Amino acid sequence: MNxxxxxxxxxxxxxxxxxxxxxxxxRDPTADGVFWYSVATTGVYCRPSCPSRHANPGNIRFHAxxxxxxxxxxxxxxxxxxDETSFHHAALIEQACRSMDRAEIFPSLPDLARxxxxxxxxxxxLFRAATELTPAAYAQAVRADRARAALSTAETVTEAVYDxxxxxxxxxxxxxxxxFGMTPTSWRAGGKGETIRFSxxxxxxxxxLIASTERGLCSVLLGDDxxxxxxxxxxxxxxxxxxxxxxxxxxxxxQVIACIENGTMPDLPLDLRGTIFxxxxxAALRDIPSGATTTYAELAARLGSPGASRAxxxxxxxxxxxxxxxxxxxxxxxxxxxGYRWGLARxxxxxxxxxVPEPCPESDTDR
Numbered sequence: 001m002n003x004x005x006x007x008x009x010x011x012x013x014x015x016x017x018x019x020x021x022x023x024x025x026x027r028d029p030t031a032d033g034v035f036w037y038s039v040a041t042t043g044v045y046c047r048p049s050c051p052s053r054h055a056n057p058g059n060i061r062f063h064a065x066x067x068x069x070x071x072x073x074x075x076x077x078x079x080x081x082x083d084e085t086s087f088h089h090a091a092l093i094e095q096a097c098r099s100m101d102r103a104e105i106f107p108s109l110p111d112l113a114r115x116x117x118x119x120x121x122x123x124x125x126l127f128r129a130a131t132e133l134t135p136a137a138y139a140q141a142v143r144a145d146r147a148r149a150a151l152s153t154a155e156t157v158t159e160a161v162y163d164x165x166x167x168x169x170x171x172x173x174x175x176x177x178x179x180f181g182m183t184p185t186s187w188r189a190g191g192k193g194e195t196i197r198f199s200x201x202x203x204x205x206x207x208x209l210i211a212s213t214e215r216g217l218c219s220v221l222l223g224d225d226x227x228x229x230x231x232x233x234x235x236x237x238x239x240x241x242x243x244x245x246x247x248x249x250x251x252x253x254x255q256v257i258a259c260i261e262n263g264t265m266p267d268l269p270l271d272l273r274g275t276i277f278x279x280x281x282x283a284a285l286r287d288i289p290s291g292a293t294t295t296y297a298e299l300a301a302r303l304g305s306p307g308a309s310r311a312x313x314x315x316x317x318x319x320x321x322x323x324x325x326x327x328x329x330x331x332x333x334x335x336x337x338x339g340y341r342w343g344l345a346r347x348x349x350x351x352x353x354x355x356v357p358e359p360c361p362e363s364d365t366d367r
Contacts, residue, residue: 021057023048033125036063036082038074045069050080067297070333083333092116093127097138106139133310141311194240198233199253200226203261205346209233210253211242216269220256220321222342236320260323263290263354272325274318277308281315288329290354295333319339323350 023031031048038045039055045063046052063069066076066083076083089355092234107115113123114134127135196218198211209229211219211225219236231244252268259266272282280303288294294302296309296316305311316327322342328350332338 001322017057018062020048020062020138021060024050024060026052027051028291030280033122036066036069038063038069038072043076044077045082046077047080047082050077050082052079067295067333076334092118096123096127097136100135100139102141106142109135113277128307134307137307137311138303141314194237195242196233196237196242197249198242198244199246199250200229200231200244201253201257204255205260205342205349208257209258210256212252212268213271214251215271217256217266217269218273218320218323220260220324222346226247256324265324270321270324272321274315277305277311278315278318280326281312282319285316285319285325285327285329287295288326290326293329293331293351296330296338297333299330313338324352329354 018185020031020035020037024037027049029049034048036045036047038061040059040061041055045066061072063072069082070076093116096116099112099115100106109120109124112127113120116123118126124135127133127138133141156157177280195212196211196213198209198219200207200209202208205222207223207226207229209219209220209221209226209232210217211233217232221232223229223232256266256268271277272330274282281299284299284303297306300303300306300312312330316330317339319325319327319341328347330338337344337347337351
């Protein structure tokens with residue numbers, strides 16, 4: 001029987017090299033913000049332009065973001081600081097943000113990229129890495145801030161529509177729910193016709209103000225000065241009737257303070273007012289158990305908006321119920337404490353209070 005030619009398998013062609021390796025070897029600065037890489041033997045991750053000594057390609061892994069590299073257990077390189085935007089890029093993004101802050105007609109992505117001297121794709125990646133928002137989402141946030149300011153000063157809602165840059169009332173009302181969490185008319189009312197009971201006291205965190213509407217607890221404010229807390233409540237509800245020195249409500253407030261001191265949640269209805277997105281963030285914060293923390297990026301991803309870390313931070317800063325809505329349990333990706341509306345010292349005190357004690361190490365006789 002004749003032996004068939006080529007009975008043995010032919011050699012497999014070599015696997016082509018990942019083109020990203022060449023960009024790392026070239027220390028290509030245009031690859032910064034496109035991908036990051038980690039080195040298994042050092043435990044660090046870098047940007048492609050990192051000046052450090054080249055690593056063995058077999059030890060290199062690629063990541064789509066610093067958060068992904070951090071989640072994989074790698075720490076940022078101390079030479080290229082891959083978790084930070086370069087100073088040059090940071091200046092370009094800052095300039096783009098200020099351009100949108102001042103614009104009457106928001107520039108398009110190609111226009112913003114052209115002003116920065118970058119391609120639209122590269123600019124979009126850098127902007128998102130720096131602000132954790134897309135340029136379009138940032139423009140929407142600017143417009144929403146303008147709308148809220150306009151409603152506070154304009155004589156009519158129609159005047160506020162055009163003062164905030166909307167081309168028509170239809171588009172304004174279409175987005176009103178996401179911008180205000182209520183109708184524009186209700187937002188302008190500022191609590192008109194409502195009675196809000198409040199009580200001032202002290203706790204281990206300093207001065208505290210507890211306030212409720214007929215619907216439920218609406219404010220838990222912390223600070224050093226009781227008068228400033230009262231002024232804060234007045235700014236939030238400028239047209240409401242505020243009543244204090246109520247013995248019945250003082251007892252309710254004392255129960256809330258006791259719960260805060262004991263690390264438990266009061267069994268009271270809440271009256272949380274904010275945009276739809278902020279309502280979602282505040283609900284997610286209440287699901288974080290005591291003793292645990294999360295990051296702004298993780299919370300944004302949990303809400304189905306992985307690029308909205310900055311918006312999550314804004315929602316935490318606007319939280320009206322200190323401790324009850326535990327925004328103090330949100331930290332930076334590095335684990336460091338981020339800003340806290342009522343002061344970093346209070347945030348640290350709350351986290352230390354909630355920390356689960358570590359088990360004692362085993363002695364030699366226990367092994």
